Amino acid sequence: MRAALPPPAVPSAPLRARALLALVLIGAAAGRLAAQGGPPMLTDDPGTPGPNQWEINLGWTTSRTDASTLTALPEIDLNYGLGERVELTYFVDYDELQAQGGRARWGPSDSEFAVKWRWYDAGENGLQASVYPQVNLPTPFSHSDRRGLASGATTFQLPVELARDFKLVAVNIDLGRIFGHQGEPGGWFGGLCLGKQVVKGWELDGEVHLDSDARVGRREAIADAATRIDLGERVTLMLLLGRDVSNSLGPRVTLLSYAGVQVRL
Numbered sequence: 001m002r003a004a005l006p007p008p009a010v011p012s013a014p015l016r017a018r019a020l021l022a023l024v025l026i027g028a029a030a031g032r033l034a035a036q037g038g039p040p041m042l043t044d045d046p047g048t049p050g051p052n053q054w055e056i057n058l059g060w061t062t063s064r065t066d067a068s069t070l071t072a073l074p075e076i077d078l079n080y081g082l083g084e085r086v087e088l089t090y091f092v093d094y095d096e097l098q099a100q101g102g103r104a105r106w107g108p109s110d111s112e113f114a115v116k117w118r119w120y121d122a123g124e125n126g127l128q129a130s131v132y133p134q135v136n137l138p139t140p141f142s143h144s145d146r147r148g149l150a151s152g153a154t155t156f157q158l159p160v161e162l163a164r165d166f167k168l169v170a171v172n173i174d175l176g177r178i179f180g181h182q183g184e185p186g187g188w189f190g191g192l193c194l195g196k197q198v199v200k201g202w203e204l205d206g207e208v209h210l211d212s213d214a215r216v217g218r219r220e221a222i223a224d225a226a227t228r229i230d231l232g233e234r235v236t237l238m239l240l241l242g243r244d245v246s247n248s249l250g251p252r253v254t255l256l257s258y259a260g261v262q263v264r265l
Contacts, residue, residue, distance in 0.1 A: 037163060037172035039077060040226050040240040040258040042209040043191030045172045046118045046130035046161045049081035049264070059238070059260025061093070065251040068099040072109070075260065085121065085130075089114040092139060095149045107144035110136045110151060116161075125165045132159045132176075153184035170195045186214045201230035211249065221245040224256065236262040 037045025039057040049055040057077035063070045072093035080088045091112040098104045114134035121128050134157040138150060145152025159176025172193040180186035193207035209222040224242025231237055240258035247253070 037161065037174070037191075037193050037195075039262060040228075040238040040260060041191070041193050041205060041207050041224070042222065043172055043174050043193040043207050044116075044132060044159065044161050045163050045174075045193075046116075046121075046128040047163075048085060048087040048116060048118055048130075049079055051081055051083055053081040054263075054265040055079040055081075056263045056265070057238070057260060058263070059093075059258055061258045062256065063253050064255040065253055067251060068097060071096045071098075075258075085118040087114075087116040089116065089134075095144070097147070097149055105147040105149060107147050107149045108139045108142045109144065109149065111139045112136050125167075128163045130161045132161060133157070134159070151184055154181045155179060155184050155186075156181070157189075159189070180214075188212045188214070188216060203228040208245075213249065218248040220247040220249045222253075222256075226258070228262075231261075234264045238262060 037043045038047060040059065056079070057075075059072070059075035059077070061072040061075050063072075072095050075093035076091065078090045082088055089112070091114070093109045094106070095109055096104055096106050112134055114132055116130050116132040118128060118130040120130075135154065136151075136157070137154040138145060138152055142150065144150035156179040157176055158179070159174050161172070161174045163170065163172045172195070173191070175190040176188070178187045178189065189209070189211045191207055191209035193205060195203060195205040197203045204225070204227055206225045207223070209224075210219060211222075212219040221244065222242060223245050224240055226238065226240035229237045229239075238258065238260045240256070242256045243254055244252045
């Protein structure tokens with residue numbers, strides 16, 4: 001799941017941080033370490049699919065506030081490996097926004113185009129680092145901004161991702177800047193994600209993710225927990241549950257859920 005630009009009334013956000021992250025720490029008592037960032041988490045990681053390989057994530061996301069519910073179905077995240085360390089990405093979803101007492105609105109989100117470059121790689125158990133420039137712009141012919149389902153503006157995001165396997169737990173950090181354009185405000189975002197493979201094919205993850213305005217005066221703190229379950233060599237089931245811990249950017253999200261599959265070709 002990505003931190004896609006939300007409509008103004010329903011900011012994107014994923015149970016209390018202590019309770020959720022406890023799921024991960026319980027799982028950290030035994031088993032082999034696994035990857036942690038990337039779908040379905042908001043925090044991304046330096047991983048790439050590999051040369052000429054596809055990683056396709058198809059999801060269903062629900063984000064609920066006291067006043068409205070935003071559903072994304074499908075959420076499409078396409079990633080292609082260009083060599084060992086480069087990934088090309090396209091992301092878009094089809095949204096339904098249902099406000100209390102109002103009519104539902106439908107339409108595609110903004111589109112995201114991105115290139116990830118893992119510029120430092122000390123091996124599987126060493127530090128890895130990447131940069132992941134992203135451009136978000138209106139999906140052609142969608143007119144979703146008129147229905148409050150997209151921003152209608154072009155923005156540029158520049159995140160950096162770091163990951164390290166500490167054997168007891170894997171740590172993933174990202175930090176980035178959003179550059180606004182055409183009246184769209186900029187801001188900052190960052191995340192901390194912990195992960196552990198409890199048994200082969202079953203992974204537990206948890207994260208805390210922060211979003212803020214450009215002056216870091218108004219902030220949103222998100223906590224969520226997730227699991228990845230291998231259904232085969234090329235297919236993984238992904239589930240996530242979370243909510244806002246605090247939010248001064250907009251209406252507080254009381255529930256965020258994600259269910260999806262990752263297919264590797």
